[in-house]
Amino acid sequence: MKKDENIRVGISIGDLNGIGPEIILKTFEDPRTLELCTPVIFASSRVVNFFKKHFKSKINAYEVNNTKDIVSGKLNVVNVWKENVTIEFGKEDPKIGEFAIRSLEASVKALKNNFVDILVTAPINKHNIQSEQFNFPGHTNYLAEQLNGDSLMFMVTDNLKVGLLTDHVPVKDVPNHITEELIRQKIDTVSKSLKQDFAVSRPKIAVLAINPHAGDNGVIGNEDDILLKPTLKAIKDKGTLVYGPYSADSFFGSHNYKNFDAVIASYHDQGLIPFKTITFGEGVNYTAGLSKVRTSPDHGTAYEIAGKGEANESSFKKAVYTGIEIFRRREEYQTYSKNPLKKATK
Known part of the structure; x- marks a missing residue:
């Protein structure tokens, strides 16, 4: 051959x-x-x-x-x-x-x-x-x-990279799919991909909240407080530069995404709507992991x-x-x- x-x-x-x-x-x-x-x-x-x-x-x-x-x-x-x-x-x-x-x-x-x-x-x-x-x-x-x-849908351009915790999952089922194991797995996959596939030596990753306004201290859901925040803290304490959860409604409009090497959205449209709005025609769907x-x-x-x-x-x-x-x-x-x-x- x-x-x-x-x-x-x-x-x-x-x-x-x-x-x-x-x-x-x-x-x-x-x-x-x-x-x-x-x-x-x-x-x-x-x-x-x-x-x-x-x-x-x-x-x-x-x-x-x-x-x-x-x-x-x-x-x-x-x-x-x-x-x-x-x-x-x-x-x-x-x-x-x-x-x-x-x-x-x-x-x-x-x-x-x-x-x-x-x-x-x-x-x-x-x-x-x-x-x-x-x-x-x-x-x-x-x-x-x-x-x-451990496949991950990773939408990428030179200036914006968006991964997903859950991809082709009905919105009503999203919270049931997000577990501590899944969060750790997806962050690890994104981090490894940034290093070996995109030559980022020390990746900085943002994670978007599951609920609007990251739950507003439990007023709009408690998944962010109970699951996402402590898991992200534990991962960060071990050396991975991961931050969040960020309220998704203002994250892209404020250009905060420019401060990170990648963004992980909790569900499909939360990540892909802003990605395609910002990059349409230039974006690539890459299967990381x-x-x-x-x-x-x-x-x-x-x-x-x-x-x-x-x-x-x-x-x-x-x-x-x-x-x-x-x-x-x-x-x-x-x-x-x-x-x-x-x-x-x-």
């Missing part, structure tokens, strides 16, 4: 009726990307050719039937299926969901076997992927099972514009670049961890 300097980027094609194929093609039409990496799309050459024709893409795609035959510095398409696929832009279709999962499973297998170095996932529809064989609320949970780790690197754009299938040629590829392109940067930083971190003197003499 290879290892050249050109990092291999495995790509799951996502929902074929959404904007995934369009933003993939637009990203790699820039010839500079092929100098930086070798993209490997897991789908079928037939379906990729359909999208090339539809979007009038001039990029050359190399058809391969085995990951061992990947051509460095070219856009590769690994044939995961041979059958015809009926594309109906903007339509939610369980059959299309099956193809999305086949692409994901093949790309993850290649990642686990080191035929690709990182994984970038195009958007899926979380509803039409469900089946008896695949029963996960999304990419993150599936990857955690496959790649043996895994043995491999996986990124994705910060948006969904965008059925309403699918097939129209209007999709903006900037977040997907950023996901590719971020994945490559993290992969390289991890290699450096592991090298320095084994030989601290090498870093000291650099």
